[in-house]
Amino acid sequence: QEFQFGPCQVDGIVLQKLWQAFWAMKDIVQAQDNITSVRLLRKEVLQNVSETESCHLLHALLRFYVNTVFKNYHDKAVEFGILKSFSTLANNFFVIVSKLQASQEKMFSTRESARRRFLLFYRAFKQLDREAAVTKAFGEMDILLRWMEKFNQL
Amino acid sequence: VPCVSGDLHKPTNVTFISINMKNILQWNPPEGLQGMEVSYTVQYFIYGQKKWLNKSECRNISRTYCDLSAETSDYEHQYYAKVKAMWRTNCSKWAETGRFYPFLETQIGPPEVALTTDEKSISIVLTAPKKWKKNPEESSISMQQIYSNLKYNVSIYNTKSNRTWSQCVTNHTLVFSWLEPDTLYCVLVESFVPGPPRITHPSERQCVSTLEDQTTALEVK
Numbered sequence: 046q047e048f049q050f051g052p053c054q055v056d057g058i059v060l061q062k063l064w065q066a067f068w069a070m071k072d073i074v075q076a077q078d079n080i081t082s083v084r085l086l087r088k089e090v091l092q093n094v095s096e097t098e099s100c101h102l103l104h105a106l107l108r109f110y111v112n113t114v115f116k117n118y119h120d121k122a123v124e125f126g127i128l129k130s131f132s133t134l135a136n137n138f139f140v141i142v143s144k145l146q147a148s149q150e151k152m153f154s155t156r157e158s159a160r161r162r163f164l165l166f167y168r169a170f171k172q173l174d175r176e177a178a179v180t181k182a183f184g185e186m187d188i189l190l191r192w193m194e195k196f197n198q199l
Numbered sequence: 200v201p202c203v204s205g206d207l208h209k210p211t212n213v214t215f216i217s218i219n220m221k222n223i224l225q226w227n228p229p230e231g232l233q234g235m236e237v238s239y240t241v242q243y244f245i246y247g248q249k250k251w252l253n254k255s256e257c258r259n260i261s262r263t264y265c266d267l268s269a270e271t272s273d274y275e276h277q278y279y280a281k282v283k284a285m286w287r288t289n290c291s292k293w294a295e296t297g298r299f300y301p302f303l304e305t306q307i308g309p310p311e312v313a314l315t316t317d318e319k320s321i322s323i324v325l326t327a328p329k330k331w332k333k334n335p336e337e338s339s340i341s342m343q344q345i346y347s348n349l350k351y352n353v354s355i356y357n358t359k360s361n362r363t364w365s366q367c368v369t370n371h372t373l374v375f376s377w378l379e380p381d382t383l384y385c386v387l388v389e390s391f392v393p394g395p396p397r398i399t400h401p402s403e404r405q406c407v408s409t410l411e412d413q414t415t416a417l418e419v420k
Contacts, residue, residue, distance in 0.1 A: 064395045075298045081279060084247025088275070187303055187395070188277075194394065197348075 053100035053148040066133035075184040086188040101159030104145040202290035209294035217305040221331035225264040246277035274301035307390040309402035320376040352389040380412035
């Protein structure tokens with residue numbers, strides 16, 4: 046499949062595989078999140094994102110997921126027996142980040158607005174206990190995948 | 200009337216059953232209380248917000264389901280729901296659902312299927328299912344408007360040769376050609392949306408016969 050995030054193009058990602066991977070562990074993962082009064086990927090973070098902004102924002106979010114969320118959730122994934130699904134998502138996110146890296150660096154126009162959106166997410170994350178925040182972010186991947194899907198070039 | 204909480208077993212299998220955004224919460228009676236005069240109270244919660252909310256029509260009810268379609272109609276939000284049982288002066292703890300995301304979890308109903316036949320072909324016109332609506336007077340919204348990537352799995356079965364073909368289409372009209380004249384064919388159609396796995400609902404099986412081959416019909420005369 047081919048995704049167009051504004052000027053950034055990402056191909057070779059099979060979103061159906063990511064959905065299946067997440068769905069296989071959704072109930073286990075989301076059941077661990079007891080702070081239901083907080084949603085990290087709120088509508089203000091992802092709604093009405095312009096095409097040009099989307100590349101920056103996706104890069105920032107996925108890089109955070111790769112460097113922080115997946116990194117700190119690995120042991121839990123082993124504990125819950127969901128390592129296979131976990132790895133599918135982690136590897137694909139890593140590939141997307143590296144594919145976005147070059148093209149998003151060349152674009153300066155919408156970087157600031159995308160950064161403000163990311164900071165909304167990041168500040169909410171930092172306000173929580175570290176482990177709870179990682180668990181919550183991991184459980185909100187359906188919101189992230191749903192947003193990414195909108196940029197799928199049918 | 201306040202009840203003593205926790206003496207009763209909780210309701211079980213509390214889950215949302217959602218088809219075309221009609222979102223019904225349903226559950227089973229607590230263990231050991233089937234057939235007894237148990238009543239139930241339901242609350243729901245919007246993920247990311249602060250309070251559990253009441254559903255007045257589902258307070259002290261005896262049925263084991265509650266329609267939360269209106270309360271969960273913003274399908275880009277996620278929700279929880281919970282139910283507790285009451286019997287005489289005892290009540291159970293709350294039994295809660297997992298996180299429910301209507302946009303990703305609603306099942307897509309079958310399309311409407313219209314068939315017209317020719318000697319060697321069958322034309323099929325599909326109409327996408329309609330989204331649940333609060334009032335009958337409201338204008339209908341097609342599930343196609345919500346899921347732009349809605350597709351259909353069309354199967355056609357030749358009752359003479361017992362052979363079946365299937366085809367995945369995105370448009371609403373298709374023609375099966377090169378069929379056998381004067382033969383009964385049965386058609387079945389399922390809607391589906393790429394993404395998370397969903398239970399599918401095939402349409403009613405519809406059977407039509409292709410027309411007699413007019414050339415042989417003339418020769419017979």
